[in-house]
Amino acid sequence: MDVADLLGRAAAMVPADVVNEAGVTVVDVREYLDHDEWEVALDLLADLDTGWRPPTAWWDLLIDSAELMWLSDAAAWCHWGRWESIHGIVRAKLRLLPSTEGGRRTPIPGKGILRPMWDLGGRTAAGNPDLLVARVWVESATALPPGATGSVRLGPLSPALWSHLQPGMTITMHEGRPAVGTAIIIEASNAT
Incomplete structure (x- = not known):
């Protein structure tokens, strides 16, 4: 599976009414995905963890995406978010x-x-x-x-x-x- 597929699957899991503090929604994420701006889409997705408790499978998709793009800081944050979803x-x-x-x-x-x-x-x-x-x-x-x-x-x-x-x-x-x-x-x- 490639980064675009992983991020697309993660975006599909975000409830439509979730909005982060900056006013970003999953619609914004999809716009970046449509333009192959995967790193921006990943950052926005990882910041959409407020207002809902993302399942560990969602974090796993973000972790895999970050690791495929060699984004170690993003992967570390996603591991932290996954841990918070559990604990x-x-x-x-x-x-x-x-x-x-x-x-x-x-x-x-x-x-x-x-x-x-x-x-x-x-x-x-x-x-x-x-x-x-x-x-x-x-x-x-x-x-x-x-x-x-x-x-x-x-x-x-x-x-x-x-x-x-x-x-x-x-x-x-x-x-x-x-x-x-x-x-x-x-x-x-x-x-x-």
Whole structure:
């Protein structure tokens, strides 16, 4: 199967009423497909994941398309989206402490590489914070520098332990003993 077929099949799966924040619909995607603008069509499709919970088969079509076009960043994002379709979405506004206040000295890489620990408020039997691990995907940037604030997506290693999160809750990020950042949950949805 070629890229045009894969993207066409993915476009056919998007409900007609889905619109992203920029006002793009599947009609726009089909227009780019008609002109063999596959990379643009892939980017638009991958951005049509709001307003519906895409099935893993949809993400698989996008992943295959990205890999056939050698678009490793797009493929990485589609793998992340596939994971969220299975496990749910956790988005937060993360504020990193400046390095002068004990925060990180280097930026957080943007593509889900870093796996810090998070305090969600739970306690161990000994009364210590029950820290949980989650990958961090920085939205709309390649990295989040020390002292900066930005939107992130979290990929918990144990998603079920994060199911109680609600928008407005604050959690803390740790890479050792002291916290290196705080995050306010802006979206939390469990797996279907």
